[in-house]
Amino acid sequence: MRKKVLNYNKNDKDVDVASMAWLAKISQWLHHFIFELRCSLPNRCLLCQQRIEQQGYQQSFPNRVLTGICQTCLVSGLYQTEVCLGCAKPLTRLQEFCGQCMASLPIKVIAPCSYHQGFGPLVSAIKYHRQMAALNVLSQQLAYRIQQLVNYGLIDLPQVIIPVPLHANRLGQRGFNQAWLIAKQLSELLDIPMDDQFIFRCQDTSPQAGLDGKQRRDNCHQAFALKAQQQYFNAKGSIARYQHVALVDDVVTTGTTINEIALLLKQHQIASQAWCLARAEAPELR
Known part of the structure; x- marks a missing residue:
């Protein structure tokens, strides 16, 4: 009787393995079908209204469809030269900062493009009108820019x-x-983890749009705090989990919000950099 039970369990296990393999194949086929369907659907550029051709886009971003912006508009809207990671001033050589920013060493802000050179309306549409068509492609270009600067x-x-x-x-x-x-x-x-619990906004501040530099700084002063959770702190009360983080936002203008959070993190010996879809440079740098 015992032998029969053991044989039954073995056969049952074989059935489970076969079922899992079959489900994996079905999942892979559905993923491929959805990908091909997305590629074949009407897909027009938000800027020039022309049909978006993939033209090997998947070679750079496997299994991702180019949507929202055609490759011609995309290339024309991205930075054409290296820019200062502090103020976004165009540079003639590959380096971190311009001469002025070398003196102050501001937080590094990484963006693939200027807010004022074509993509600003698309970035604003994400926040204010829930139009997400350009979010994927701009996020992909930001990821590419990040990896490029790492290299x-x-x-x-x-x-x-x-x-x-x-x-x-x-x-x-x-x-x-x-x-x-x-x-x-x-x-x-x-392939970097995201933590949306570590920092929270403790003050319901007014929108930054339309405020000048001083008003922005006053508006964001002490507007953020760290979650006092045991998982982040060691026995001495110091934050031991992170030493280097990337702060993500849609646009960096004066850098007031990013700098306020960076200052908070610096008090706990945490280094930071900023990543955004577009950089809104000062008027004299446009």
């Missing part, structure tokens, strides 16, 4: 990606946090 030796990859948080009231009004969506994409593209 150049100008930046190091962080331990974790942290989206700039919204206050609970603003999140409830808007329904989503665009920084979280971008960070999620980058986490998948770069």
Whole structure:
């Protein structure tokens, strides 16, 4: 009787393995079918209205479909030269900072393009109109730019990606946090974990749009805090989990929000850099 039970269990296990293999094949086939279907659907550029051709885009981003922006508009809208990682001033040679930023060593801000050179309306549409068509491609280009700068030796990859948080009231009004969506994409593209719990917004500040530099600084002063959770702290009360993080937002303008969070992190000996879809440079640099 015991022998029969053992044989039955073995056969049952064989059936489970075969079922799992069959389900894996079905899943792979469905994934391929959905990918091919997305490639064949009408897909027009938001800027020039022409049909978007893939033209080998998957060679750079496997299993990802180019949507929202055609390759011609995409190339024309990206940075055409190296730029300072501090202020985005165009540079004639590959280096981290321009001469002025070398003196102050500001937080490094990595972006694939200028907000004022074609993609600004698309980035704004993500936040204010929930039009997500350009989010994937701009996130992919940001990931490519990050990896490029890593290969150049100008930046190091962080331990974790942290989206700039919204206050609970603003999140409830808007329904989503665009920084979280971008960070999620980058986490998948770069294989770096995302932590959306470490930092929270403790003050429901006014929107930064339309404020001058001083008003922005006053608006964001002490607006953020760290979660006092045991998983982040060691026995001495110091944060031991992270030493280097990347802060993610849709646009960096004056850098007030990013700098406020970076200052908070620096107080706990945590280095930071900023990643964004587009950089809104100062007027004299446009």
